[in-house]
Structure formats: C-alpha cells, structure tokens
Amino acid sequence: MTTDLQGLVLKGVTKVYRQELGHGSYGSIYAVKYCGTICAAKEIILVEGLGEVEIQQTVESFIMECYQCSTLRHPNVIQFLGIYYPSATAGSVQERMRLPVMVMEMMADSLTSLVDKHEKIPLHMKYSIVHDVSLGLCYLHNHDPPIVHRDLSPSNILLTAHHVAKISDIGLAKVLMADYRMIMADTTEIVDLKSPESLGDDPIYGPPTDVFSFGGILLYTFNQLWPRPIRQVHFDPILKKKVTLSEVERRQQHLDKMIEDGEMLISLVEECLDDDPAVRPPIVAVCEKIEVSKDAVYMKESIQDTITLHQQSKQMRSEIGRLKSENYHLRLSSTRSVPLLNGVTELSEETLGDTDTSKLRIEAPPLIPALITGRYYIKWTQLADLPAPMYRAFATVQNKKVYIAGGTSPVDYAMHRVFVYDINTDRWDQLPPSGYHHGIPHIIGCKLALIGGCLSTAMQRTNKVSTFDETNQTWTSYYPDLLSARSTPGVVTHLENVIVAGGRAGDDTAVAQDDIEVFNWIENSHWRKVSINLPVPMWSFTPIIADDYLVIVGYSAGSAMKRYTGSYKIPVTNITNEPQKNSSKSNKKKTKWTTITSAPHWSTALVSNSFPLMAVGGQNYNGTPTSDIKMYDECDKSWRTMASLSSARTDVAVAAVSDNAIIAIGGFTKAGSVANALSSSLTTVELGQVQLLH
Structure with a gap:
C-alpha cells in the first residue's frame, strides 16, 4: 500500500x-x-x-x-x-x-464561517463565490472520467484570503461508470441538501445529485440562512388531507427571501431543486446562467459606484469653489487689491476713490492654460487605412477597439458595414452586416449597439437598436426599439442613461427631427420621450457630456438643408430625470437650452469625454475644409486654435482612445457637391497624441 x-x-x-x-x-x-x-x-x-x-x-x-x-x-x-x-x-x-x-x-476560510461572521455579505461577493463553485463542479462533472462530489455543502466550500471559492473534501467523491450513473451506500452528506433519489434505500448518485445540493448552496449563500426545508408531508386545510410537497415547495420560504439579493437566480434554483433528476439542468448550463447574472450585477454595481463618485466629485468641486471664494474675499479684505481686465494690475483702497466696484470684473485664469498657450502640440501617427473611404461617420471605443459606422461612402458595401479597428494589432476587420446603414455605433452596457438607421435596400428609416453578439457573430435585438424611426441621430451616454436626439425622419427625405428619447439600460425598461426638444432640428451631430451639461455643436438639415452654427448646452439632469410629459408642452421647454457661442466650423467633430470642448476639422464658413483643432475657452467664451490635423478635411470621425490621444478616421477634402465629397472621401486613419513642447 x-x-x-x-x-x-x-x-x-x-x-x-x-x-x-x-x-x-x-x-x-x-x-x-x-x-x-x-x-x-x-x-x-x-x-x-x-x-x-x-x-x-x-x-x-x-x-x-x-x-x-x-x-x-x-x-x-x-x-x-x-x-x-x-x-x-x-x-x-x-x-x-x-x-x-x-x-x-491552505485556505483562509469556509463559506459557513464567512456567513457566520458577516451579517451582510456584499452582493458581488456572493455571485463570485457561487460562480466559482459552479466552475469547480463543471470541471469535476466533465472530468475524464466524470466525478460526482456527493458531499457538497457550505462547510467544504473553502475560500482564499481574496474570497476565491474552491471545492474541497473530495473523500466521498466517486468516479462514474460508463452509464454516468452510480448506485452506492449512503453517505454522510447533510440531509437538508440531499436530493430525493439519494435518500432512498438504494440511493442513486450522479451529476444531478450535486446540482440539487448546489441549489441549496445558492439559497444558503444569498439568504445567509440555512435552507432547512419544511416537512415533506403537509396537511392541506382546504383539501383536509395530507399532501406530499415537492422539494421546491418545501423550500418556498427560502426562495421568497431570495428576492432581496438573488432575484435573478430564483428560477435557476427552482430548476436545480426539481424532484426529477432528469429535469435538473446540467452544471454547464447552471454556470452560464450564473455568469450572465453575475455580469449584470457587476455592471450595475459599477455604474452605481460611478454615480456615487460623480456625485462626490460634484460636491468636491462645489466645496473647492466655496473655499476659493472665501480665500479670495479674505485676500481682498487684507490687501484691498484685485486684478482687472482694463489693464490696471493693482487697485488699493486709497486709489479706489469713488469708483463703482460693482462694475469691476475679476480676471480668472484659463481653464487649461497649458493647451491654450501652446505649450502642447499633437503629434500624428499614420495607422492602417480604413477598408473603404468614408465620411460623416461616427466612432465609439471599447477595450482598445474602435468601431465606426453610420457614414457615407462611394463604396456601397461600406455603408452597410461596421468596421472595427484593433489598436493593439493595428488591424481593421469588418463585422457581419446588420441589415441597416446610417445607424450610430454606440456602447450600451459593454455591448456594441447600432442605433437607428435605414434599411439597406431602401431609404426607409428604422427604430431598431441592434446589438452585436460576439459569441455568435450576429446582430440581435437585446435592447428595446426606439419610439421613433430615425437615422444618424445624436447619441450619448450619461451614467446609466442613453440619450438619442434628432436625426433624419421619414422615407427618402432629408427631414430632420428635434425630439429626444432616453433609455435607462440598467433597468432595461423602454425608451421614453422627454418634453425638452433640441433648439433646432439636427442630424449627423455629436452630442457630448461636459461638466454635467449636455452639449451639442451641429447643424440642422431640414428640407432647405439649412446649416446652423449655434452651440448649445443644458444640464443633463434636465433630460435624464424629467418624467414623461405631454408633448404639447414641449415648445415651452426650449428655453432651458443655453446658447454657448457660434460653432467654430460647419461639419466639425466634437471629441467625446473632452472638457473643455475640442472640435476637430470641418469647413470654414466660406466652404473651405480646415485642419484646425479648436478648444473652447470658457473664460473668453470663444474657440481657440490649439493644434492641427495633418491635412484639411471635414466630416471626420474622431474618438478619444486615452486621456491624451485621439483617433481621426476618414472625412473628405473637397467641399461643395455630394460628388465632390464622394470623390475626395478618405481612408486615412491617424492617431494624435498630445505631447509637451520642450
């Protein structure tokens, strides 16, 4: 031996x-x-x-x-x-x-000990633990040959110091025969977690035995209470006789309690606790369902953390502003001097005389002095060309990948495709056709979505929100449809809310819309219209969120193809927090928009997540394409040139790929007719990195 x-x-x-x-x-x-x-x-x-x-x-x-x-x-x-x-x-x-x-x-703890020591285990930790256990069971059940644990309980689920769960005590686990079934003598397994088929005189053990025990562990972990079932034989006062309860009915009080933390897993627990072992799901399916629920919970908690940090940041900025104000007044009372815009550098109490101090304006420093004074520049690096020329497209970024769609191209297939660029490999690929073109690519809850657009075979607008399934490489309807069909709308996300505004409406027309829809992707409810409309009808524009404001710099495209150069802003909470109201009152809400200043150019592109605002390229008001990259100076209320593109172009797609780098894609170099735009559209892709001048 x-x-x-x-x-x-x-x-x-x-x-x-x-x-x-x-x-x-x-x-x-x-x-x-x-x-x-x-x-x-x-x-x-x-x-x-x-x-x-x-x-x-x-x-x-x-x-x-x-x-x-x-x-x-x-x-x-x-x-x-x-x-x-x-x-x-x-x-x-x-x-x-x-x-x-x-x-x-050596392990640090057990699941039993963890539950005993903590009154309330964080929800993400509960999901992590049960997901770890399901992965361990997947491994055992799919081992060659398969292994059934037979003694799965909270006491033999051990945890590392970082709460990674591991299955232990394999002493009673048995290797299955070729028929994937095994009949053996009784074990020491805790009765409350034992499956019905393992309680008979000739107990039968197989993978469904562990699945049943795992259902009890789910109840124990999320409720933090031992899932003791009620008696199997129950007297029914209505029928006035004894009835036999199912395993699910015996634990109904524990299932009801799961609504507090594990609501998404209640149906899964019911399947695991089914009396019939043949009906219980295989552990692989159990693991997949837990993973989907875990990801949703993690994302929801992440967004909630973001919201909390956002609120704390606002409070901190408010406190900083208050302290600066107090500091200024303290210095003013002690020195009696203040910098002015009229050239006077110092003003003392003796020289004030009869001056009306209420008309004196305090000069504030530039918001980003380094950029505006020119101590930085943008260095451009040529990247792999876009697979087809495109202009008036839109880009979105996730996990070092840039997705571009929604544009116009002389190459027909390019309009119906979503192109994806991998920053790490400097390579472009094409995603399968979605069936629509002129839809806006956007990341909703870590999923790539194509919002609105037109049918590929006609100019009929759609209200579809198509989501890309990376596993199956197909487009699906994961999120609800928009209320109104539209193409090339403005799209932006603020925390858990997706805002879709404007866009083209109708069939084979250039009619622009001015309505706004909002969708809370965490609650996954439905889109709702808000009573606040855009200041003017707009399409093909880039709204952004800057300092808690929704900002738009775009142009209108009504039947006369008019272009407007206005820039507008509104507190984003006015859009996201507003309850649905009667549309007849919408015109009264337009006054809530604040005009910032004129746009620096026509057909310019705003860089998302940029504050102050940064506009790239476009056309001068005389119709000439420009290479200017302009920054909005909050102090002077004006646009200042801070850098340049490598070449003049308009309707370029831009996206921020890091804190100090943007990517510029396509565009066209000749203004004027559609023919000029098509003939001069570009495949050029460049990475611009902000660098310090020495």
Missing part, C-alpha cells in the same frame, strides 16, 4: 503546533510547513479496537482520494500537493499501518 504512493510522497514536511483547523470526511485537519509554505494536512483517525476489515476499507478509501486528488488541476478545486508519513506512537494503529497524511493548499 505504501509503495503505491511513493510518487506522491513529500520530503521535509513538519507539523505546525497549533490548534486543529477542522475535520474532514476521514479525520482531523491541521497545519504543516512544506518548503517554507504553510499548508493544510488531513490525517486518518482510527479508533482503537476497529476490526482489520474496517481499517483496511478506510485506508483504501483514503488512498483512493489521494490518487483522485493528484489528477485534479482547477483553480476552483482544492489543490492536492502530496502525502507524508508523520511519526507515530510506538505500537499504535497509526504506526502499525503506517498511515499517510494528505497535504493540501
């Missing part, structure tokens, strides 16, 4: 003399040191007076566990390191049998 384990024997293992860590399926667990690392050791405890047959069976089962664990390698299954032979008292059973001790990685 000893020679069978020689390949697993560890040298230099010493016992750490401290209290016992716990008990496993065979005996006590204590700490040992191996190669300078503290590990957990599990030994066999044999009671004096046992018969040789019982001892032999126990030791053989223990050795089988050692062999079985030595083949398992998964981050969510406890790691077996080997065995060692401790010294034993002379004449004892341990010495006579020379019993091995199993050495495993």
Whole structure:
C-alpha cells in the first residue's frame, strides 16, 4: 500500500503546533510547513479496537482520494500537493499501518464561517463565490472520467484570503461508470441538501445529485440562512388531507427571501431543486446562467459606484469653489487689491476713490492654460487605412477597439458595414452586416449597439437598436426599439442613461427631427420621450457630456438643408430625470437650452469625454475644409486654435482612445457637391497624441 504512493510522497514536511483547523470526511485537519509554505494536512483517525476489515476499507478509501486528488488541476478545486508519513506512537494503529497524511493548499476560510461572521455579505461577493463553485463542479462533472462530489455543502466550500471559492473534501467523491450513473451506500452528506433519489434505500448518485445540493448552496449563500426545508408531508386545510410537497415547495420560504439579493437566480434554483433528476439542468448550463447574472450585477454595481463618485466629485468641486471664494474675499479684505481686465494690475483702497466696484470684473485664469498657450502640440501617427473611404461617420471605443459606422461612402458595401479597428494589432476587420446603414455605433452596457438607421435596400428609416453578439457573430435585438424611426441621430451616454436626439425622419427625405428619447439600460425598461426638444432640428451631430451639461455643436438639415452654427448646452439632469410629459408642452421647454457661442466650423467633430470642448476639422464658413483643432475657452467664451490635423478635411470621425490621444478616421477634402465629397472621401486613419513642447 505504501509503495503505491511513493510518487506522491513529500520530503521535509513538519507539523505546525497549533490548534486543529477542522475535520474532514476521514479525520482531523491541521497545519504543516512544506518548503517554507504553510499548508493544510488531513490525517486518518482510527479508533482503537476497529476490526482489520474496517481499517483496511478506510485506508483504501483514503488512498483512493489521494490518487483522485493528484489528477485534479482547477483553480476552483482544492489543490492536492502530496502525502507524508508523520511519526507515530510506538505500537499504535497509526504506526502499525503506517498511515499517510494528505497535504493540501491552505485556505483562509469556509463559506459557513464567512456567513457566520458577516451579517451582510456584499452582493458581488456572493455571485463570485457561487460562480466559482459552479466552475469547480463543471470541471469535476466533465472530468475524464466524470466525478460526482456527493458531499457538497457550505462547510467544504473553502475560500482564499481574496474570497476565491474552491471545492474541497473530495473523500466521498466517486468516479462514474460508463452509464454516468452510480448506485452506492449512503453517505454522510447533510440531509437538508440531499436530493430525493439519494435518500432512498438504494440511493442513486450522479451529476444531478450535486446540482440539487448546489441549489441549496445558492439559497444558503444569498439568504445567509440555512435552507432547512419544511416537512415533506403537509396537511392541506382546504383539501383536509395530507399532501406530499415537492422539494421546491418545501423550500418556498427560502426562495421568497431570495428576492432581496438573488432575484435573478430564483428560477435557476427552482430548476436545480426539481424532484426529477432528469429535469435538473446540467452544471454547464447552471454556470452560464450564473455568469450572465453575475455580469449584470457587476455592471450595475459599477455604474452605481460611478454615480456615487460623480456625485462626490460634484460636491468636491462645489466645496473647492466655496473655499476659493472665501480665500479670495479674505485676500481682498487684507490687501484691498484685485486684478482687472482694463489693464490696471493693482487697485488699493486709497486709489479706489469713488469708483463703482460693482462694475469691476475679476480676471480668472484659463481653464487649461497649458493647451491654450501652446505649450502642447499633437503629434500624428499614420495607422492602417480604413477598408473603404468614408465620411460623416461616427466612432465609439471599447477595450482598445474602435468601431465606426453610420457614414457615407462611394463604396456601397461600406455603408452597410461596421468596421472595427484593433489598436493593439493595428488591424481593421469588418463585422457581419446588420441589415441597416446610417445607424450610430454606440456602447450600451459593454455591448456594441447600432442605433437607428435605414434599411439597406431602401431609404426607409428604422427604430431598431441592434446589438452585436460576439459569441455568435450576429446582430440581435437585446435592447428595446426606439419610439421613433430615425437615422444618424445624436447619441450619448450619461451614467446609466442613453440619450438619442434628432436625426433624419421619414422615407427618402432629408427631414430632420428635434425630439429626444432616453433609455435607462440598467433597468432595461423602454425608451421614453422627454418634453425638452433640441433648439433646432439636427442630424449627423455629436452630442457630448461636459461638466454635467449636455452639449451639442451641429447643424440642422431640414428640407432647405439649412446649416446652423449655434452651440448649445443644458444640464443633463434636465433630460435624464424629467418624467414623461405631454408633448404639447414641449415648445415651452426650449428655453432651458443655453446658447454657448457660434460653432467654430460647419461639419466639425466634437471629441467625446473632452472638457473643455475640442472640435476637430470641418469647413470654414466660406466652404473651405480646415485642419484646425479648436478648444473652447470658457473664460473668453470663444474657440481657440490649439493644434492641427495633418491635412484639411471635414466630416471626420474622431474618438478619444486615452486621456491624451485621439483617433481621426476618414472625412473628405473637397467641399461643395455630394460628388465632390464622394470623390475626395478618405481612408486615412491617424492617431494624435498630445505631447509637451520642450
């Protein structure tokens, strides 16, 4: 027996003399040191007076566990390191049998202990733990040959210091036969977590047995209460007789409590606890459902954290403004001097005389003096060309990938495609056709969406919000449709809200819209119209969020193709927090928009996440394309040239790919007719990085 384990024997293992860590399926667990690392050791405890047959069976089962664990390698299954032979008292059973001790990685806690110690475990941690356990079970059930744990309970789900969950105590796990079924003697599994088929006189064990136990663990983890079922036989006062309850009915009170934290998993728990093992889902399907719910919870918590930080940032800015004001008044009262715009650099109490101080304007420093004074410049680097020339397109960025769509191109297929650029590999690819063109690419809840557009075979506008499924490489309807069909609207996201404004309406017309729709993607409800309309009808423009304002710089495209050069802003909360109102009142709401100043150019592109505002390219008012990159100076209320594109162009797509870099894609170089735009449209793609002048 000893020679069978020689390949697993560890040298230099010493016992750490401290209290016992716990008990496993065979005996006590204590700490040992191996190669300078503290590990957990599990030994066999044999009671004096046992018969040789019982001892032999126990030791053989223990050795089988050692062999079985030595083949398992998964981050969510406890790691077996080997065995060692401790010294034993002379004449004892341990010495006579020379019993091995199993050495495993040391864990910090168990799920049972975690629940006992914490009144309220964070929701994301609960999802992480049950997802880890489901991954571990997936590995065991899909092992070659498959392994059924049979003793899954909160006490043998162990946790690392960073709360990574691992399945332990494989002592009762059994390898399945070829028919994926096994009939064995009863185990020590906790009765409350046992499946119906494992409670009979001839218990049957298989993967559904573990799935049933896992359903109980889901209840325990999310409710932080032991999922003890009520009695199986229940007296029905209506029927006035005893009835047999299903396993789900026996735990209904625990399922009802899951609404507090695990509402998305209630139906999954019900499936896991089904009386019929054939109906229970395989652990792979269970794992997938948990992962989807976990991602949704993580995203919701992330957005909530963002909202909290956003609110804290606003409070901090307000406090900084207050302190600056107090500091200014303190300095003014002590020095009696103030810088002025009329050339006077100092004004003392003696020189004030009869001057009306209410007309004196304090000069504020530029918002970004380094950029406006020209100490920075943008260095342009040529990237891989766009697969087809395109202008008046829109770009969005996620995970070092730039998606572009919605533009016009002399190459017909380019209008119906979404192109994706990988920043790491400097390579362009094409996504499968969505069936629409002139839709706006946008990231909604980590998913790429195409908002609005036209049918590829006609100019009929659509209200579809198509979402790209990376796994199946298809476009699906994950999010609800817009209320109104439109193409090339303005789209922007603020926290959990997506705002869609304006766009072209009608069939084969250039009629522009001025209405606004809002969608809360976390609640995944429906789009709603707000009573506030755009200042003028607009299409093909880029709204952005800057300092809690929704800002638009664009042009109108009504039947006369008029262009407007106005720039406008409105508190974004006026849009996102406004309840739905009667559309007849919408005209009264236009006054809430504030005119900033004239736009620097026609057909210019705003850089998202840029504050102060940064506009790239466009046409001068005489129709000539420009290479100017202009920054809005909040102090002077004017646009200042801060840098240039590598060449003059208009209707260029831009996106911020980092804090100090933008990407410029396509555009066209000849103003005037549509023919000029098509013939001079570009495939040029450049990366602009802001650099310091030395």
